[in-house]
Amino acid sequence: MSDMTALYTKAYAAAAKLRETNDCTVKAVAVVTGLPYAEAHALLRRYGRRPGHGMTAFGPKGYHAAIESLGFTVTRLEGHALNRCKTIVTLGRALPSRGVFLVLTSSNRHVLAARGGQVHDYTAGRRHRIASVWRVSRKAGAPPMPAVSPTVVPVAFKPAPRRRAVRCSGCDRARVHRYDYYCPRCGRGEN
Numbered sequence: 001m002s003d004m005t006a007l008y009t010k011a012y013a014a015a016a017k018l019r020e021t022n023d024c025t026v027k028a029v030a031v032v033t034g035l036p037y038a039e040a041h042a043l044l045r046r047y048g049r050r051p052g053h054g055m056t057a058f059g060p061k062g063y064h065a066a067i068e069s070l071g072f073t074v075t076r077l078e079g080h081a082l083n084r085c086k087t088i089v090t091l092g093r094a095l096p097s098r099g100v101f102l103v104l105t106s107s108n109r110h111v112l113a114a115r116g117g118q119v120h121d122y123t124a125g126r127r128h129r130i131a132s133v134w135r136v137s138r139k140a141g142a143p144p145m146p147a148v149s150p151t152v153v154p155v156a157f158k159p160a161p162r163r164r165a166v167r168c169s170g171c172d173r174a175r176v177h178r179y180d181y182y183c184p185r186c187g188r189g190e191n
Contacts, residue, residue: 008113008120011037024110024121025055025063031113031120032100032136033070043070057104057111067136074102077133087127088112092119102134 011027014037020026023041026049030040045051048061056062064074082101085091091103097117104111106129112121119125 005118005120005124007031007115008122012122014038021052022054024112025049027121028102028111028113029063029067031115032102033067033072035070054109063111064134071139072136073139075135075137077101077135080133082133085130085133087129088119088121088123089125089127091130091133092124095119100136102136104131104134105129106131 008027008031011030015023015027018041020041026037026041026044029035029044030037033040035043043066044055044063047055047063047066049055049063057064059065067074082091082094085094088103088105091114095101095114095117099115101114102111103114103119105123110123110128112119112123114120
């Protein structure tokens with residue numbers, strides 16, 4: 001975690017508070033658009049993302065459509081120097097100091113953001129293969145970025161049930177949890 005940037009670290013901490021997993025799209029959208037993680041989470045939830053699941057890039061329910069709904073354009077880079085990068089290591093060296101990019105890995109299972117000459121993801125400096133690079137830019141004459149409805153607040157996952165200690169009716173010893181049927185000390189079953 002030492003190579004992560006401040007933007008990604010903030011998104012990572014917000015995801016940890018929500019116990020969210022498989023949320024690379026949410027983190028990438030938050031970094032690319034400048035939204036806080038909770039607002040990016042709410043936006044993608046409106047576009048069909050389920051908690052703990054990934055999201056597709058294309059179509060009316062993809063994260064490209066969600067980004068474009070905020071007044072951005074997402075265009076694939078064809079013949080650009082960044083599109084010739086094979087891994088995220090080489091992408092990090094070739095990034096211009098200005099510009100915002102979405103990067104899709106070759107397994108099509110991970111998306112990351114690059115902004116201001118830095119890769120904002122845990123994969124920075126790693127050799128994950130790149131499938132495509134997309135430039136994200138503000139539409140000309142677009143209104144200021146709309147705030148996502150504050151009434152839609154991401155809900156944390158329900159934690160696993162806590163183990164509750166149960167006392168033995170014979171020797172009054174607390175057992176490990178309520179699913180133990182026999183006391184380890186006296187051997188009596190649960191009454």
